[in-house]
Amino acid sequence: xxxxxWEAFWAMGGYGLYVWGSFGMTLLCVVGELxxxxxxxxxxxxxxxxxxxxxxx
Amino acid sequence: xxxxxxxxxxxxxxxxxxxxPWFAALALVLTAAGLYISFFVAxxxxxxxxxxxxxxxxxxxxxxxxxxxxxxxFWSAIGLAWNxxxxxxxxxxxAPTGAMFTFVAxxxxxxxxxxxxxxxxxxxxxxxxxxxxxxxxVGVMALQAAIDDPRRSDRAGALLNLVGVINVPIxxxxxxxxxxxxxxxxxNLTRAPSxxxxxxxxxxxxxxxxxxxxxxxxLVRARSLILERERQTDWVRALLEAKS
Numbered sequence: 001x002x003x004x005x006w007e008a009f010w011a012m013g014g015y016g017l018y019v020w021g022s023f024g025m026t027l028l029c030v031v032g033e034l035x036x037x038x039x040x041x042x043x044x045x046x047x048x049x050x051x052x053x054x055x056x057x
Numbered sequence: 058x059x060x061x062x063x064x065x066x067x068x069x070x071x072x073x074x075x076x077x078p079w080f081a082a083l084a085l086v087l088t089a090a091g092l093y094i095s096f097f098v099a100x101x102x103x104x105x106x107x108x109x110x111x112x113x114x115x116x117x118x119x120x121x122x123x124x125x126x127x128x129x130x131f132w133s134a135i136g137l138a139w140n141x142x143x144x145x146x147x148x149x150x151x152a153p154t155g156a157m158f159t160f161v162a163x164x165x166x167x168x169x170x171x172x173x174x175x176x177x178x179x180x181x182x183x184x185x186x187x188x189x190x191x192x193x194x195v196g197v198m199a200l201q202a203a204i205d206d207p208r209r210s211d212r213a214g215a216l217l218n219l220v221g222v223i224n225v226p227i228x229x230x231x232x233x234x235x236x237x238x239x240x241x242x243x244x245n246l247t248r249a250p251s252x253x254x255x256x257x258x259x260x261x262x263x264x265x266x267x268x269x270x271x272x273x274x275x276l277v278r279a280r281s282l283i284l285e286r287e288r289q290t291d292w293v294r295a296l297l298e299a300k301s
Contacts, residue, residue: 044285
C-alpha cells in the first residue's frame with residue numbers, strides 16, 4: 001500500500017493538481033465521447049423512424 | 058469462418074452488436090486493474106515522486122493516437138482500392154476516438170511537462186508533430202462533414218488520411234531525429250525496458266484497456282453509420298419493423 005491516508009492519496013506528494021488534472025480530463029473525455037455516441041445512435045434511430053413514417057403515408 | 062461474409066454491412070451489423078458487450082466488459086475490467094496498479098501497487102518514483110503516475114494515461118493515449126491513425130489510413134487505403142463500403146465506415150468510425158486520444162496525450166503531456174520541465178508547452182519536435190496529428194484528425198472529420206455526397210466525402214477523407222499517415226513515423230522517431238526536450242522511449246522492441254516491471258505492467262494493462270475501449274466505441278459508431286447509409290435496404294427496414 002502506498003498511502004498512509006486519503007489526504008495523502010489526494011495530495012499525490014504535492015503533484016495533486018497535475019495527476020488529478022490528467023486523470024480527470026481523461027475521464028471527462030471518455031464520458032463525453034460515450035454521451036455523444038449515445039446521442040448519435042438515438043438520433044439515427046429517430047431519423048430512420050421518421051423517414052419510415054413518411055414512406056408509409 | 059469466411060471473412061468476406063462479414064464485409065457486408067448486413068452481416069457485420071449484428072456481428073458488431075454481439076461483440077460490443079465483450080469489448081466493453083474487457084475495457085472496464087482492464088481499466089479497473091490498470092488503475093489499481095497505477096495508484097496502489099506501483100511504487101513512488103525516485104526522481105519524480107508521485108507525479109510520474111501520469112505516465113499510466115499519457116503513454117497509452119499517445120500510443121493509441123498513433124495506432125488508430127494507422128488503422129484509419131489502412132481502412133482508407135482498402136476503401137480507395139476496392140471501394141468497399143464497410144472500410145470507409147470503419148475509417149470514419151475511428152476518427153473521433155483517435156482525436157480524443159490525441160487530445161488526452163497532449164493534455165496529460167502538458168500536465169506532466171509543467172511540474173517536470175517547468176512549461177505547459179514547448180515547440181519540441183515530439184509535441185509539435187503530435188499537435189499536427191490532432192489537426193489531421195480534426196481536419197479529416199471537418200472535411201468529411203463539409204461534403205454532402207457520402208461517396209465523395211469518404212474518398213476525400215480517405216485521401217487526407219493517407220497523406221497524413223506520413224506524420225506517424227515522424228512522431229515516433231522525432232525523439233531520435235531531433236534532440237529536443239521530450240525524452241526518448243522507455244519501452245521498445247529491441248532492448249529491455251528502462252523502467253520497473255510493475256510500472257511497465259501497469260502501462261501495458263492501461264494500453265490494453267484503451268484498445269478494448271477504442272474497439273467497442275468504434276463498433277458502436279460504425280453501427281450507427283451503417284444504419285444511416287443502408288436505410289434504403291430491406292434488412293434495415295426489417296430491423297425498424299422489428300423495433301417499433
